[in-house]
Amino acid sequence: MRRGKLDLNVLETYATVCLSGSLKSAAEHLHLTQSAVSMQIKRLEDAVQQRLLERNNQSLRVTPAGERMLIHARALLRLENTLVNAFASDPIAGEVRIGVPADYAPALLSAALPYLHGNFPAVVPSVECDLSRKLRRKIENDELDLAILTQDVDIDSGLPLWEERLVWAEPLPVEPITGGYTPIGLLDVDCVLRDMTLRLAAQHAPLHRIAFRSGNLASIVSAVENGFCASLIPQSSLSLTTNVANRLKITPVNDRLRIRLAVSSGGKPGMEAIAAFLQTQLIISARRTEGSP
Structure with a gap:
């Protein structure tokens, strides 16, 4: 592929790799072999003479140039969709x-x-x-x-x-209270976070009691930040101002949403x-x- 000549199929492959987070996932989605996907990415990098992705056996990272390429690639692909839909006999x-x-x-x-x-x-x-x-x-x-x-x-x-990083957040000092039982906050609705909280509570606080129940995540976060109970919560939901951070012990967990x-x-x-x-x-x-x- 010569510099300045970009193939929309290659751009679609590149965008799929970026959005799926791996060559393997992109290949499965596009019904291509992983080597074919890798070859198309190389063709694109050669065409623009920029390193777009940093890859190793464990991870894939989009470079700053790659982020710019993704924005422009998706813009071109959206324009293609718009044109196809505008001239289709049965538009969306x-x-x-x-x-x-x-x-x-x-x-x-x-x-x-x-x-x-x-x-x-x-x-x-x-x-x-x-x-x-x-x-x-x-x-x-x-x-x-x-x-x-x-x-x-x-x-x-x-x-x-996207994925939400989770943390086990508990008030300091970390000492069981109320008869030796750690108070726990529970998002009390039928959801994945509730199931994870009950499972991880047994690891982080073997002796615990449900002290706060709510169907609203913001209420659980507020109860934790104010030192009323411990709970499993998305890291992004914590304000983590200096005042809050000094009152909490934050333990990252392997589970993610x-x-x-x-x-x-x-x-x-x-x-x-x-x-x-x-x-x-x-x-x-x-x-x-x-x-x-």
Whole structure:
């Protein structure tokens, strides 16, 4: 590939690698061999004479030049979608039903939906907030077209979005109180975080009691930050001001919340293109948030 001549198929491969986080996952998604994907990435790097990805056996990292390339690549691919849809005999149109947990609704509303109309002008989105497990059942029953949800540990499907790092946060000093039992805060709804909290509580506080229950994550975080109880919470939800950090012992855990974009198998025309658009917007937004001070 000569400098200045970019193949949209190669750009799609590159974007898929960046968004999936590995050559293997991208190859599976694109139905290509891993060596074919690697060769296309090399062709792209040769064309622009820039190192776009840093790769080893354990990880893949997008370079600063690669981040710029991803933004431009997705812009070109969105333009292609727009052109194809504009001249299609049956353009993507009508209602698209999107489910999202309340905690992730701000990301959808600020980073994705405002730009949807520019790419799919005939699409009308409707949004429903609910728990991830309820949203998954609605996806399976074709009651929703797309859903942002937290993946259960025994399920591996949907388009990857981002991961939430988890920490076990407990008040200092770390001493059992109230008869030797450590007070625990529990997100008391049917969700992955609740299951993880109950499991990890046995490791971090063998003697514990549920002292605070809430269906709202912000309430659990507030109870922890104010020293009322310990709990498993997303690291990003902690304010970690100096005052709060000095009152808490923060222990990272291996478990993470995996956020995915589930797509209904109902076969509504054009849903794959809309899902790819939403995935890109949400991932770029998540990366910007992670890079914020």
